[in-house]
Amino acid sequence: MIITQKKPAEELLAMLEGVTKVAIVGCGQCASACQTGGEKEIAEMKTFLEEHGMEVVGTVLPDECCHKLLMKRELKALKDSGAEAIVGMSCGDGVQTVADNMLIPVYPANNTMFLGQVERVGMFNEYCHMCGDCVLGSTGGVCPITKCAKSLVNGPCGGQKNGKCEVNPENDCAWILIYKRLEALGQLDKLGQTRPDKGYAGVAYPRHINLREKKS
Amino acid sequence: MSVLQKAIESGEFAVTAEMAPPKGTDFSEQLAAARLLEGKVHAVNVTDMQSACLKASSLGLCVHLKQAGLEPILQITGRDRSRMAIMGDVLSAASFGIDTVLALTGDHPAVGDCKDSKPVYDLDSVGILRMLSNMEASGADCGGNPLSGGAPRLFKGAAVTPVYDPRPLQINKLRQKVEAGARYIQTQGVFDLEQLEGFLEDVAKAGINVPIMAGIIPLKSAGMARFMNENVPGIAVPEEMLARLDAAAAEGKEKGVKGLPAKLGMEMAAQMIAEIRGKKLCPGVHIMAIGAEKNVPAILDMAGVHILP
Numbered sequence: 001m002i003i004t005q006k007k008p009a010e011e012l013l014a015m016l017e018g019v020t021k022v023a024i025v026g027c028g029q030c031a032s033a034c035q036t037g038g039e040k041e042i043a044e045m046k047t048f049l050e051e052h053g054m055e056v057v058g059t060v061l062p063d064e065c066c067h068k069l070l071m072k073r074e075l076k077a078l079k080d081s082g083a084e085a086i087v088g089m090s091c092g093d094g095v096q097t098v099a100d101n102m103l104i105p106v107y108p109a110n111n112t113m114f115l116g117q118v119e120r121v122g123m124f125n126e127y128c129h130m131c132g133d134c135v136l137g138s139t140g141g142v143c144p145i146t147k148c149a150k151s152l153v154n155g156p157c158g159g160q161k162n163g164k165c166e167v168n169p170e171n172d173c174a175w176i177l178i179y180k181r182l183e184a185l186g187q188l189d190k191l192g193q194t195r196p197d198k199g200y201a202g203v204a205y206p207r208h209i210n211l212r213e214k215k216s
Numbered sequence: 217m218s219v220l221q222k223a224i225e226s227g228e229f230a231v232t233a234e235m236a237p238p239k240g241t242d243f244s245e246q247l248a249a250a251r252l253l254e255g256k257v258h259a260v261n262v263t264d265m266q267s268a269c270l271k272a273s274s275l276g277l278c279v280h281l282k283q284a285g286l287e288p289i290l291q292i293t294g295r296d297r298s299r300m301a302i303m304g305d306v307l308s309a310a311s312f313g314i315d316t317v318l319a320l321t322g323d324h325p326a327v328g329d330c331k332d333s334k335p336v337y338d339l340d341s342v343g344i345l346r347m348l349s350n351m352e353a354s355g356a357d358c359g360g361n362p363l364s365g366g367a368p369r370l371f372k373g374a375a376v377t378p379v380y381d382p383r384p385l386q387i388n389k390l391r392q393k394v395e396a397g398a399r400y401i402q403t404q405g406v407f408d409l410e411q412l413e414g415f416l417e418d419v420a421k422a423g424i425n426v427p428i429m430a431g432i433i434p435l436k437s438a439g440m441a442r443f444m445n446e447n448v449p450g451i452a453v454p455e456e457m458l459a460r461l462d463a464a465a466a467e468g469k470e471k472g473v474k475g476l477p478a479k480l481g482m483e484m485a486a487q488m489i490a491e492i493r494g495k496k497l498c499p500g501v502h503i504m505a506i507g508a509e510k511n512v513p514a515i516l517d518m519a520g521v522h523i524l525p
């Protein structure tokens with residue numbers, strides 16, 4: 001899931017300076033789960049914007065905000081609303097997808113933080129950096145790119161103290177987690193496998209995938 | 217050929233010291249220390265913004281030392297430089313005759329004094345060694361393009377932390393470093409030779425064959441030792457040493473003499489060096505005096521270690 005957090009209210013108000021009519025677009029997926037763009041948050045945002053002298057001329061809560069064609073349909077509701085700007089209560093992808101469909105400013109209400117796990121309601125942990133070449137198969141299912149603060153793929157640095165990472169002692173050292181997990185799985189031999197350097201040529205962004213492209 | 221390589225390969229007890237570049241442009245203190253180290257050590261590691269604290273670059277002090285007649289070891293971390301920048305620095309270093317390097321992953325900027333700096337880690341210690349080995353084998357750069365005049369020959373090293381739990385994880389990384397081209401290893405500061413011996417036995421059992429130089433940190437006081445125990449990964453000064461340093465401080469207070477703990481620290485360092493050499497535990501030592509480089513010759517004298525001219 002894409003984990004989002006609410007921006008400070010003042011930051012949003014600064015973006016909306018001079019706007020009198022505004023619309024709100026939330027997201028039924030990740031942002032709802034993150035309590036940053038669901039039904040309740042949209043209602044709260046509406047009240048907040050009205051308290052600050054704006055007229056909320058429409059609210060939309062699509063199933064998912066990052067789907068261009070779906071959003072084209074959903075946003076029709078705002079076409080003649082008179083909105084001068086939209087407050088996007090989704091991840092950055094959703095905000096841009098709204099902007100792709102509407103030629104008025106779309107202002108993000110959230111900061112997009114990471115791709116993570118929902119541990120329980122309101123608790124999220126960063127789990128994957130979308131590196132484009134997953135190594136979980138040889139690391140016991142623990143991601144060294146994300147859970148090691150230096151994204152080390154060849155084993156640990158010397159910086160752990162009592163199993164905790166030098167960068168943030170609240171985090172376990174990823175490589176000790178990997179070691180313990182491989183040990184428990186009876187796969188310690190995988191520790192010895194050399195990982196060829198993947199380089200960064202393959203991750204120049206923005207990337208695109210087209211399943212419809214004809215195979216040459 | 218690298219002076220350190222020659223010493224190690226000839227079977228001479230190898231000695232290296234360590235120095236940090238200044239936080240500024242005045243290198244005179246480093247050069248003064250260098251004059252004292254001349255003829256006493258085979259080579260001098262120059263740190264690459266250790267603890268992620270900003271200093272003049274390692275390459276700069278390496279060039280100064282080389283021009284002053286010492287053999288510098290260029291420490292390279294992956295923290296601040298991409299593979300291109302690392303290779304560029306190594307080529308520049310080689311043009312000054314600097315042919316000995318030590319590859320490290322590098323402390324994270326978050327623990328240093330320029331916290332906003334972007335952590336790079338394009339390559340870790342293993343990746344740096346591998347890249348340089350490939351360069352030497354192929355005569356080509358990190359993109360596979362030929363280097364004019366071919367690649368420099370380097371004596372490449374790496375570091376290891378003997379006090380590490382789980383030990384197999386550390387030994388596995390050591391094996392990867394050696395496979396990637398490390399021809400010598402320097403350890404984190406050791407204080408317990410039995411512990412070191414056990415570690416070295418496990419390294420041998422793992423079939424890893426590489427000269428491992430024991431890291432020696434002359435302690436200045438019990439306070440410094442306790443601080444390192446708390447804060448520096450891989451450092452474990454035993455209680456017995458702490459007690460002796462405390463006693464030295466008490467004695468100094470009583471007699472009104474300053475510097476007794478530091479003097480004891482030097483003696484303990486010398487004792488360890490002599491024992492490491494006497495028992496043939498390691499083929500050499502790496503002395504990290506942390507600003508007190510001027511004491512290194514005296515420590516070596518006390519240990520009875522004199523390098524061949």
Ligand code: SF4
Binds near residue numbers: 128134143
């Ligand atoms: S290795 Fe880690 S960052 Fe890369 S795809 Fe797998 S989980 Fe994601």
Ligand code: SF4
Binds near residue numbers: 172
């Ligand atoms: S302590 Fe562990 S998790 Fe932290 S940077 Fe080092 S190897 Fe990575």
